[in-house]
Amino acid sequence: SALRLQRRALEAAGKGEHAAAAGLLRAAAARLRDLGEAALAEAALAEAATLEATGSSSGVGQRELTYATRRLGEHEVT
Numbered sequence: 001s002a003l004r005l006q007r008r009a010l011e012a013a014g015k016g017e018h019a020a021a022a023g024l025l026r027a028a029a030a031r032l033r034d035l036g037e038a039a040l041a042e043a044a045l046a047e048a049a050t051l052e053a054t055g056s057s058s059g060v061g062q063r064e065l066t067y068a069t070r071r072l073g074e075h076e077v078t
Contacts, residue, residue, distance in 0.1 A: 002031040003069045006044070010062070018055050022048040032069070040068050 009024035029044035043065045051057055 002028045002035070002040075002044075002072065005031060006066065006069050010057075010066075013051060013057060018051050022052045025051065028069070032072075035072065037072065040065065040072070043068070 005024050005028035009021040009028065012018075012021035012024060025044045025048035029041040029048070032038075032044060033041040047057055047062055047065060
């Protein structure tokens with residue numbers, strides 16, 4: 001699920017594995033796009049780009065993405 005991918009991305013980022021985290025966020029974005037959540041997909045892609053460029057997440061964007069994706073998790077089929 002997109003939520004699971006996002007959680008794995010956060011874990012990877014916490015370990016300093018920024019490229020892996022960005023890849024997982026891109027995969028989550030693809031899943032969100034498939035679910036018809038274009039705005040959330042764009043947010044995930046923006047976080048991936050920020051992570052690659054700066055080596056850290058934007059904080060606010062990551063929290064917003066986490067909560068929005070979590071709300072979707074109730075309706076998402078894995």
